[in-house]
Amino acid sequence: MVKEAEVRDPLILGKDVTYHSITEDVCRPIESKAGRLWWLVFGISVILAIWGTGMILYTIGRGIGVWGLNNTIDWAWDITNFVWWVGIGHAGTLISAVLLLFRQKWRMAINRSAEAMTIFAVIMAALFPGIHMGRIWLAYFVFPVPNQFGSLWVNFNSPLLWDVFAISTYFSVSFVFWYIGLIPDFATIRDRAKGPIAKKVYGLLSFGWTGNVKAWVRFEEVSLVLAGLATPLVFSVHSIVSMDFATSVIPGWHTTIFPPYFVAGAVFSGFAMVQTLLLVVRKVLHFEHYITFQHIELMNRIITITGSIVGVAYLSELFISWYSGVEYEGYAFLNRATGPYWWSYAIMMTANVISPQLFWFKKLRTSLLFSFFISIIVNIGMWFERFVIIVTSLHRDYIPSNWSMFHPTFVDIGVYLGTIGIFFVLFFGFTRLFPVLALNELKSILKSSGEAYRDKDTGHH
Amino acid sequence: MTKEKFIYGMYNDDDLMIAGIKQLQAKGIHVRDAYSPFPVHGLEDVLGIKWTRIAIAAFIYGITGLTLAVLAINYMMIIDWPLNIGGKPNFHFYQNVPAFVPIMFEFTVLCAGHGMAITYFFRNMTLPGMPARNPHPRTTDDHFAIEIAAKENTNFSKEQIEEMVAESGTVAVFEKERIVKFL
Numbered sequence: 001m002v003k004e005a006e007v008r009d010p011l012i013l014g015k016d017v018t019y020h021s022i023t024e025d026v027c028r029p030i031e032s033k034a035g036r037l038w039w040l041v042f043g044i045s046v047i048l049a050i051w052g053t054g055m056i057l058y059t060i061g062r063g064i065g066v067w068g069l070n071n072t073i074d075w076a077w078d079i080t081n082f083v084w085w086v087g088i089g090h091a092g093t094l095i096s097a098v099l100l101l102f103r104q105k106w107r108m109a110i111n112r113s114a115e116a117m118t119i120f121a122v123i124m125a126a127l128f129p130g131i132h133m134g135r136i137w138l139a140y141f142v143f144p145v146p147n148q149f150g151s152l153w154v155n156f157n158s159p160l161l162w163d164v165f166a167i168s169t170y171f172s173v174s175f176v177f178w179y180i181g182l183i184p185d186f187a188t189i190r191d192r193a194k195g196p197i198a199k200k201v202y203g204l205l206s207f208g209w210t211g212n213v214k215a216w217v218r219f220e221e222v223s224l225v226l227a228g229l230a231t232p233l234v235f236s237v238h239s240i241v242s243m244d245f246a247t248s249v250i251p252g253w254h255t256t257i258f259p260p261y262f263v264a265g266a267v268f269s270g271f272a273m274v275q276t277l278l279l280v281v282r283k284v285l286h287f288e289h290y291i292t293f294q295h296i297e298l299m300n301r302i303i304t305i306t307g308s309i310v311g312v313a314y315l316s317e318l319f320i321s322w323y324s325g326v327e328y329e330g331y332a333f334l335n336r337a338t339g340p341y342w343w344s345y346a347i348m349m350t351a352n353v354i355s356p357q358l359f360w361f362k363k364l365r366t367s368l369l370f371s372f373f374i375s376i377i378v379n380i381g382m383w384f385e386r387f388v389i390i391v392t393s394l395h396r397d398y399i400p401s402n403w404s405m406f407h408p409t410f411v412d413i414g415v416y417l418g419t420i421g422i423f424f425v426l427f428f429g430f431t432r433l434f435p436v437l438a439l440n441e442l443k444s445i446l447k448s449s450g451e452a453y454r455d456k457d458t459g460h461h
Numbered sequence: 462m463t464k465e466k467f468i469y470g471m472y473n474d475d476d477l478m479i480a481g482i483k484q485l486q487a488k489g490i491h492v493r494d495a496y497s498p499f500p501v502h503g504l505e506d507v508l509g510i511k512w513t514r515i516a517i518a519a520f521i522y523g524i525t526g527l528t529l530a531v532l533a534i535n536y537m538m539i540i541d542w543p544l545n546i547g548g549k550p551n552f553h554f555y556q557n558v559p560a561f562v563p564i565m566f567e568f569t570v571l572c573a574g575h576g577m578a579i580t581y582f583f584r585n586m587t588l589p590g591m592p593a594r595n596p597h598p599r600t601t602d603d604h605f606a607i608e609i610a611a612k613e614n615t616n617f618s619k620e621q622i623e624e625m626v627a628e629s630g631t632v633a634v635f636e637k638e639r640i641v642k643f644l
Contacts, residue, residue, distance in 0.1 A: 156537065
């Protein structure tokens with residue numbers, strides 16, 4: 001057995017953790033009844049989800065005139081929410097794919113729920129371009145399908161079409177990656193299930209998994225290759241999303257820094273969302289042995305790194321808008337900071353640039369309460385970043401008589417809150433019905449990185 | 462559907478299982494397969510099971526996807542209906558190719574990922590509606606089982622094999638029928 005270096009802290013805490021106790025711990029939420037707190041938060045999410053679904057149906061029924069858009073600002077909360085949700089999704093793939101390629105074993109306690117979050121977030125994101133079409137029943141027009149208009153094809157030069165391919169590839173490959181990892185764990189639940197319905201359902205979900213040598217060999221190879229395929233996807237998807245803006249000639253959008261800047265921002269907000277969710281999951285489902293302070297600290301470090309990249313990008317944009325000498329570009333940035341939307345710029349700067357820097361203090365980055373607080377602040381900040389980019393660049397049109405402000409209607413707000421509701425309905429459902437930790441992968445690191453085995457064998461401590 | 466009977470030995474630790482397999486192999490017994498709750502590294506070498514070639518399949522699917530993307534884009538944007546976008550040259554594929562790269566890349570990944578996943582499901586025979594085929598429910602929890610076919614070990618009687626398996630550090634030895642072929 002290959003041992004981890006002794007200077008590394010164990011990843012699975014507890015002196016009496018065995019293979020069986022990992023199974024027990026992970027299956028407990030699935031096999032027991034949900035507590036009152038779970039029903040409370042699930043109930044709130046369901047109400048939000050129903051309200052949001054109503055608002056979405058209202059939008060589809062009446063057209064997007066019910067949103068606060070106007071002639072000047074023809075893209076606002078819809079695209080803000082789209083970019084926000086896609087960005088949040090990136091952390092899951094980064095944890096499951098990039099950290100797998102870098103052999104970071106600490107990913108194993110958090111990858112399952114991070115991937116689930118990715119999938120739910122991408123579903124929420126995909127909703128927005130869908131309803132923004134107005135006539136959602138014509139959504140098949142975005143795909144290169146032969147149609148009744150003869151030689152009418154989609155435009156392969158357009159970043160909006162790149163988006164279609166990027167998001168659908170990203171979603172479906174992430175989903176398959178997630179599900180392949182889930183199959184052996186579903187088999188564990190299947191083999192433990194007592195009720196006939198649970199046995200049937202998990203039997204169906206586990207696809208008749210056997211766990212023989214060749215199956216595991218294939219499993220490992222598929223995970224590795226899918227990770228290799230998903231890694232460039234992480235970077236390509238948000239780069240392409242940024243090109244929706246960067247290839248247009250709107251001051252404030254037309255910048256070459258956008259792709260790396262958006263990817264860093266996406267990982268930044270995604271890790272913040274993972275942090276928010278995992279701190280709650282850890283507490284409620286009693287996973288303190290698996291999601292340790294080390295995990296939280298490492299995630300906070302990634303938040304600090306990506307937050308710093310975002311900060312550097314903001315400052316570079318400001319510098320270049322002045323240094324380029326283009327007066328429209330210069331005005332766009334001056335207007336962002338001092339114009340009528342100065343408050344959203346201030347929120348963005350404070351939440352995204354200053355707040356993650358507080359994690360340089362070890363006391364703060366190892367504090368659960370503070371991490372939770374900052375993770376929420378970061379997500380608010382990242383929503384405002386997209387709002388600032390989109391709305392402040394649009395609201396000062398080329399002709400001053402077109403200058404305008406954006407006022408969200410109750411439908412805008414309802415759809416946004418609704419997607420948060422649907423997201424949490426899916427996520428809370430996931431925590432009760434799915435194995436939240438990759439339980440069988442965790443067993444494979446128990447002997448090398450588990451506190452119980454390391455200390456027994458080395459006679460250390 | 463073909464079924465066959467096998468002898469199974471159960472261990473409660475992966476290291477004990479590998480030691481047990483080596484002990485049995487030293488006595489001349491052929492262990493054909495093993496079942497574990499998680500991937501036990503090095504087990505395929507001990508049992509002489511070859512590494513999978515699924516990554517090569519993924520590469521072929523990827524190349525296929527790339528080719529399809531190039532052919533389709535070339536047909537739609539160059540041959541069938543060239544779009545005049547700001548008067549930029551659009552009569553040949555190479556004049557537009559930088560703008561086609563993102564979709565060529567995405568489609569390569571799409572085909573490689575899904576092609577490999579489908580191959581994986583079929584090769585493992587893990588498909589919706591399949592029955593559980595592990596010899597004991599605890600092999601997905603904390604136990605490890607080895608599989609021995611009596612007809613592959615004709616030098617020994619079944620009782621002798623079972624006795625040797627029992628002596629190799631197992632917690633249980635049993636005989637069970639399992640599906641070996643679906644068609």
